[in-house]
Structure formats: C-alpha cells, structure tokens
Amino acid sequence: MARTPVLLLALLLAGCGTTPAPSPAPAARGEWTAPSRSVSRAPLSEPPRITYPAVGGREYRTAKAQPGRGGLRYRVLVETDIEGLVVDDFAATVSSTLDDPRGWSAGGRRFHRAGPGQPYDFTIYLATPRTRDVLCASAGDGYTSCRNGDKVVLNVARWVKGVPGYGASLSVYRQYMVNHEVGHRLGHGHELCPADGEPAPVMQQQTLGLHGCTANPWPYRDGKRYAGTSGVYNDPAPGPDRGRR
Numbered sequence: 573m574a575r576t577p578v579l580l581l582a583l584l585l586a587g588c589g590t591t592p593a594p595s596p597a598p599a600a601r602g603e604w605t606a607p608s609r610s611v612s613r614a615p616l617s618e619p620p621r622i623t624y625p626a627v628g629g630r631e632y633r634t635a636k637a638q639p640g641r642g643g644l645r646y647r648v649l650v651e652t653d654i655e656g657l658v659v660d661d662f663a664a665t666v667s668s669t670l671d672d673p674r675g676w677s678a679g680g681r682r683f684h685r686a687g688p689g690q691p692y693d694f695t696i697y698l699a700t701p702r703t704r705d706v707l708c709a710s711a712g713d714g715y716t717s718c719r720n721g722d723k724v725v726l727n728v729a730r731w732v733k734g735v736p737g738y739g740a741s742l743s744v745y746r747q748y749m750v751n752h753e754v755g756h757r758l759g760h761g762h763e764l765c766p767a768d769g770e771p772a773p774v775m776q777q778q779t780l781g782l783h784g785c786t787a788n789p790w791p792y793r794d795g796k797r798y799a800g801t802s803g804v805y806n807d808p809a810p811g812p813d814r815g816r817r
Contacts, residue, residue: 620656622732626714626815628653628700635663637687645684646670646724647692651699654728666696669750669789676751676758678792694722694757696750701729701813714812716779717749719756726753729813735779740787747789748778755791763800773800780807 632649648663663685669675670683677683686692697707705712707725717727726749734745751774763773765785771793772778772785783805792798 622654622656622728624651624654624700624728624732624815626700626813627702630703630706632697633659634688635659635685637690638663638667638685641684643682643684644694645686645690645692646694646696647686647688647690648696649698651697651703651728653700654698657698662698665746666750669747670754672747672790674790674792676754676791678795679797681758694724696724696726696754698726698728698731701727701815712812713809715809716777717753719753722757724753724757726750727813729815730779733813737782738778738787739782740789744787744789745778748774748787751789751791752778760791761802762804764803764805766800771798773798776800777804777807780809781805 628651631652633652635648635650648659648666650657650659650662667683667685671677697703699707701714702712704716704718704725704727705714707723708718708720710718710720715727715729717730718725730749731746734742738745755775760775762777763775765772765776765783768784770785771788772782774789774791776783776785778785778787788798790798
C-alpha cells in the first residue's frame with residue numbers, strides 16, 4: 573500500500589495525466605481579408621510646351637528622310653531656337669497632311685520627304701516670327717506664314733497658337749497651314765469664300781478671316797478639287813508675335 577502514493581507522484585512529475593493545450597483552430601476559408609492598399613498612380617505627363625523667341629538665329633535642324641522614293645521632293649527644316657518640339661514628329665505631321673487622300677495628292681501628285689544631304693525641290697520651314705519675315709522677303713508682319721519661291725515658311729507662332737475664332741481644332745488649323753502654303757508652291761493663288769456656311773477653300777486666307785465660310789484644311793472634297801473664285805480680302809494681319817519663353 574505504501575508504494576501507490578510514490579508511483580502516483582512519479583507519474584505526475586513526468587507529466588503523465590496532463591492535458592495538452594489545444595492547438596489554435598485554423599481560420600475558416602474566406603474569413604481573412606487582406607489589408608486594403610492604395611495604389612499610387614503617377615500623373616499623366618503632358619507634352620512639352622513649345623517655346624520660341626520672336627527673333628531666331630536662322631539655324632536649322634533637318635528632319636529625316638521619308639521611306640520610299642519618287643514624287644515632288646521636299647525637305648523639312650525647324651529653326652533651332654524652337655524648343656519642346658521633336659523635329660521628326662513635326663515632319664511626320666507635314667508628311668501625313670501631304671499624303672492624305674483629301675490633300676494635294678488626291679490630284680495624282682506624289683510627295684517625298686528628303687533627308688539631310690539629299691536632293692530636294694522645295695523646303696518647308698518651321699520658323700520664328702522674325703525669321704519668317706526674312707525668309708518670306710516681303711512685308712514683315714511676323715504673324716502669317718508664306719511661300720517665297722521654293723521656300724514654304726510656316727510661322728511657329730501660328731503652329732503653336734492657331735488663330736482666334738477659327739472654329740476648329742489646332743490640329744485642323746495646322747493641316748490648313750501646310751496645305752495652303754504648299755498650294756502656293758504648286759501654283760495656286762488666293763480664293764474667296766463661295767457662300768455663307770460653306771467650307772472655306774484651302775486657298776482662302778483662313779488665317780485672317782473666314783468671311784462666313786467654315787474652317788476647311790483640304791483642297792479636295794469627295795475626290796473633287798474644291799475651290800472658290802480667285803481673289804483676296806482686305807484683312808490686315810493682327811501684328812507681329814513677340815514669342816514666348
């Protein structure tokens with residue numbers, strides 16, 4: 573009888589007879605929710621602002637050649653003082669305008685952009701306002717664009733700002749600039765608005781006024797040459813652009 577308490581004490585000291593602590597119950601599926609995290613998104617970058625002085629240094633960067641060959645050859649030059657604009661992007665806009673089926677190519681004419689050192693028939697410039705006056709060799713208004721011989725001169729001030737009251741987007745006005753001045757190089761003169769509410773002929777001086785017509789950048793409509801009566805309006809240019817930095 574004396575051995576029973578001793579045996580019981582030994583068993584208790586060895587841990588026998590104790591109940592182990594229960595393991596944590598696994599979490600039920602679907603009950604755990606991931607902590608919410610806010611996803612940070614970088615703001616969309618805006619295109620660089622095109623800046624230019626009123627008076628440039630008359631030095632230029634030449635765009636790359638366009639793939640392919642044949643047609644009337646032109647090169648594209650951008651004055652180096654114009655900043656925030658990629659030369660080849662500007663040239664691509666010019667080329668897509670000239671190659672558009674509503675443009676001068678609709679009449680069966682082909683165009684090809686020449687690159688540095690390649691032969692060309694005329695030059696399309698993007699120039700500062702006062703360089704425009706020098707290249708145009710005419711009454712210097714510093715505001716409009718022009719054609720002078722084999723020089724097609726686009727005023728960067730109009731390329732950036734357009735004109736007030738045009739009634740269409742800046743991209744449409746840029747197409748008009750290209751087609752109007754290249755139209756002069758092809759031998760076309762100025763034309764008048766045919767009637768109120770009608771599209772303006774591309775050879776109308778839309779920069780200075782629409783005279784009841786609506787903005788139109790294309791020389792062809794529905795595959796046919798769209799033109800008005802030859803003539804000009806007595807519309808003065810607003811004044812030289814002073815540029816901006």
